[in-house]
Amino acid sequence: MKDYQYLVDEAYEAQKNAYTPYSHFKVGACCELKDGTFIHGCNIENAAYGSSMCAERNAVFQTYCRGYHKEDIVALAIVGDGPTLISPCGSCRQVLGELLDPETPIILGARDRYEVTNIKELLPRTFTSEDM
Ligand SMILES: O=c1ccn([C@H]2C[C@H](O)[C@@H](CO)O2)c(=O)[nH]1
Numbered sequence: 001m002k003d004y005q006y007l008v009d010e011a012y013e014a015q016k017n018a019y020t021p022y023s024h025f026k027v028g029a030c031c032e033l034k035d036g037t038f039i040h041g042c043n044i045e046n047a048a049y050g051s052s053m054c055a056e057r058n059a060v061f062q063t064y065c066r067g068y069h070k071e072d073i074v075a076l077a078i079v080g081d082g083p084t085l086i087s088p089c090g091s092c093r094q095v096l097g098e099l100l101d102p103e104t105p106i107i108l109g110a111r112d113r114y115e116v117t118n119i120k121e122l123l124p125r126t127f128t129s130e131d132m
């Protein structure tokens with residue numbers, strides 16, 4: 001099994017910029033690209049709570065904003081604020097289902113451990129453009 005500790009560490013770097021005056025729950029994420037680039041994401045909250053954005057969606061959106069696509073993404077790491085391994089919310093799963101390859105490794109990390117999954121496992125039978 002590949003060692004993804006370096007990517008968990010990057011996600012913790014990203015977490016430092018989280019803006020969480022409401023939940024006080026900071027999340028960090030990092031996309032690793034084939035060309036060696038790391039693209040960070042963190043959660044950014046808003047007084048209108050529903051206008052907040054999750055860390056992993058910020059990381060993947062930012063990746064696409066810079067002109068990269070799913071083929072360029074090697075792995076995505078996500079870390080939360082405590083001892084548990086957090087996993088993406090439903091909205092993020094739907095977005096990751098479209099913007100990541102089904103088997104791209106998703107690393108769910110904490111300070112002392114991590115687990116590797118993918119969006120095929122997290123969101124089976126995704127609604128896609130093929131269904132319309
Ligand atoms: O996978 C997750 C789960 C939660 N959050 C954020 C949303 C909100 O800002 C805070 C508490 O839910 O954590 C993420 O960024 N990613």
Ligand SMILES: [Zn+2]
Nearest residue numbers: 054088089092
């Ligand atoms: Zn989310």
